[in-house]
Structure formats: structure tokens, C-alpha cells
Amino acid sequence: MPEKILRNTFTITAPAQAAYDHLTRPENYIGLSPLVVAVEDVQDGSYVAVERFRLLSLKYDNRIRVSLEGTPASSVWGEVNSPGGVHMAYRFDLTPTPEGTRVDDELRLRTPFGLMAFASGQARKVQLARATILADRLAAR
Template identity: 85%
Template sequence: MPEKILRNTFTVPAPVEAVFDHLSRPENYIGLSPLVVAVEDVQDGSYVAVERFRFLGLKYDNRIRVSLLGTPGKAVWGEVNSPGGVHMAYRFDLTTTPGGTRVDDELRLRTPFGLMAFASGQARKVQLARGIILTERLTRS
């Protein structure tokens, strides 16, 4: 299976504890990942994310089990296995900086042949939006 690594680093003007707390709660991924429209079946260490795609004018809700693990104040990570054989491992490394918290966001994608361009394009859009959305959420008055 082809593999691709996507990286993005951004700074959130909030304490590392606040960033960790936000990223470690499944319900906060609704909208943080623009494709995620709902979270279901929350368990210790995992949940089901409902991703909504539009493809050729049709709406498709993709339910995927997501593992969610972390070390307080240091990192949040997990894995996603989607229908169609798309596998993604994700990791957010958190570092305190004078400006708040640096987030090193890494996604590792593996897909069946022919799906990488679509899957990595969607993942990259989500990854780039995540820094903006997280900053907006954690700096609201």
C-alpha cells in the first residue's frame, strides 16, 4: 500500500494544558475536523466519528472508529481505519513556547492503490484548517 506523511506545525496562543484537554475530548473533533459532523459510541480510548463527504453530488456519511490516546501536556495520538482500506495514524506533539503551545501535527496515510490523491487531499485540507479552528476555539473570550 502506498504511504504518505503530511506535517503541519502551528502555534496556539493558549497553555499546553488547554490544548491537550481540547484535543483529548472526542466531541471537540466535531468541526475541528471540518469533515466530522458527529461523534458516536464514545468509549475509553476510542469513538466513532461521522465524516460527511460529497462526491459527484451525493452525500456520504462515513462512520469510522478512531482511537484516541494521549500523555497529558505532551501529545495526543491515535489511528483511524476507514472503509475502503484507508488507514491513518495521527499525532499531535505539544510543546510550551513563549507564544503558547506549538503543535506538531503529523498524519501518516496508507491507502489502496488509486486512493492516495483523494485521501491525502482531504486529509491535508483538514490538517491545515485544524490550526486555524483550534486557535479560534481556544482564544474566544
């Protein structure tokens, strides 16, 4: 399976603990990832995220199992398994700075042959949007 690593580093004005608290609650991923419209089947350490894709006038809801782990005020990580054979490991490393918190957002994407361009394009859009959305959400606190 082809693999691609996507990285984004950004700073938020909130403390690392606030970022950790936000990133470890499954319901906060609704809208944090612009594709996620719902969270279902929340269990200890995992949940199902409903991603909504639109193509022309059609919509498709992709249900993905997401694992969620972390080290308080330091990092959040997990894995995503999509029914289409797309697998993604994600990690947020949180580093206190004088301005707030530096967030190192890394995605490791593996896809079946032929899906990498689409999957990595969608993942990158979400990753870049997440930086702005997280900063806005936590600045309001």
C-alpha cells in the same frame, strides 16, 4: 500499501494543557475536522467519527473508528481505520512556547492503490483547517 506523511506546525496562544484537554475529548472533533459532523459510540480510548463527504448533490457519511490516547500536556495520538481501507496514524505534539503552544501535527496515511491522491488531498485540507480552527477555539477561552 502506499504511505504518505503530512506535517503541519503552528502556534496557538493557549497553554499546552488546554490544547491537550481539547484534543482528548471526542466531541471536540466535530467541526475541528471540517468533515466530521458527529461523534458516536464513545468508549474509553476510542470513538466513531462520522465524516460527511459531498459530491455533486450526493452526500456520503463515512463512519470511522478512531483510537485516542495521550500524555497530559505533551501529546495526543491515535489511529483511524476507514471502511474503504484507508488507515491513518495521527499525532499532535504540544510544546510550550512564550506565545502559548507549538503544535506539531503529523499524519501517516496508508491507502489501497489508487486512493492516495484523494485521501491525502482530503487529509491535508483537514489538517490545515484544523490549525486555524483549534487556534480560534482556544483563543476564545
